[in-house]
Amino acid sequence: MTQNEILEQEDFLANKSAEEILSLLSEQLGKDIVFASSLGAEDQVIFDMISRLGLDIPVFTLDTGRLFQETYDLIDATEKKYNKKIKVFFPKHEAVEEMIAEDGVNSFYKSAELRKNCCHVRKLEPLSRALKPYNAWICGLRRDQAETRSGVKVLELDGNGRIKINPLINWTEEDVWNYINKYDLPYNKLHDKGFLSIGCAPCTRAVVPGEHVRSGRWWWETPEQKECGLHVVDGKIVRKNKDNNNE
Ligand code: SF4
Secondary structure, three states: OOHHHHHOOHHHHHOOOHHHHHHHHHHHHHHHEEEEOOOOHHHHHHHHHHHHOOOOOOEEEEOOOOEOHHHHHHHHHHHHHHOOOEEEEOOOHHHHHHHHHHHOOOHHHOOHHHHHHHHHHHHHHHHHHHHOOOOEEEOOOOHHHOHHHOOOOOEEEOOOOOEEEOOOOOOOHHHHHHHHHHOOOOOOHHHHHOOOOOOEHHHEOOOOOOOOOOOOEOOOOOHHHOOOOOOEEOOEEOOOOHHHOOO
16 A cells, blocks of 8 residues: 555544554554554553554664663563563764763753753654664554644654554543553553653653643643654654654
C-alpha cells in the first residue's frame, strides 16, 4: 500500500480497537514499522499488545543519560518478561560533551532554549537516527494527556514525512491502568510514588492528586514552552505542529 492509501484509513481506524489498529498496520507496513517506547504506562500496554498479538515489530527506546534508575529496572524487567530486546539509542557523546562544556551539566534549568537544546542533543538526534530505517512508528500518545495532544489522530505524518501511529488516542488514564492491572504488566515503580508522566530525572517530579498528568514535567516552564519537540527533520527540531509533542 502507498503512504496515502494508509493515511486514508484514518476514519476507518478511528473506530477500531488498539489491537485491531496494530494488527492491521503491522500487516500493511511489514518491516517498515517500529515501536518507539519511552517505557511509560501507555507504552507498556502497547508492548504487551504487540507481544500478545505475535506481531514482528521491533522496539527501541532512548537513553538520554539522565533517566531514573527505576526506568532502567523497567527496561530490564520488560525484556525478561517478554523475552524481547529493546534496542537502546544513546546521544552522541561529542554533542553532550560540547553542550556541557558550554552550558553546564544542568543547563535545562537556565532557560527554555537551553532546555530544548538539551532535549535536542539527548533525545531528538538519537530519535532521528533510530527512525531512519523506517517509514512508520508507533507512539503511546493519548488525547487527554495534554492540551497540545487534544487533536492527535490515529495516523499522522511527522516532520520527516513518516507515518506516526497512535493506537491509544481514545484511551483514558483509567483504561491504561485497568489494562496494566488486568494483565499484570511491568511498570515504572515511580508511578506508585506520584509520578504520572516519567522522563529524565532532573525534569520530572511527582504530582499531587488532581494535578494534570503533564504538570510534573518541566514544571518551571509555561504550558506553551513544554514542547519537547520530538519531531525532527534531518536531525533538527521542527515546530510545525504542537500536537506532535511525543514524550
Ligand atoms: Fe535534557 Fe531534561 Fe530534555 Fe532530558 S528532559 S533531554 S534532561 S532537558
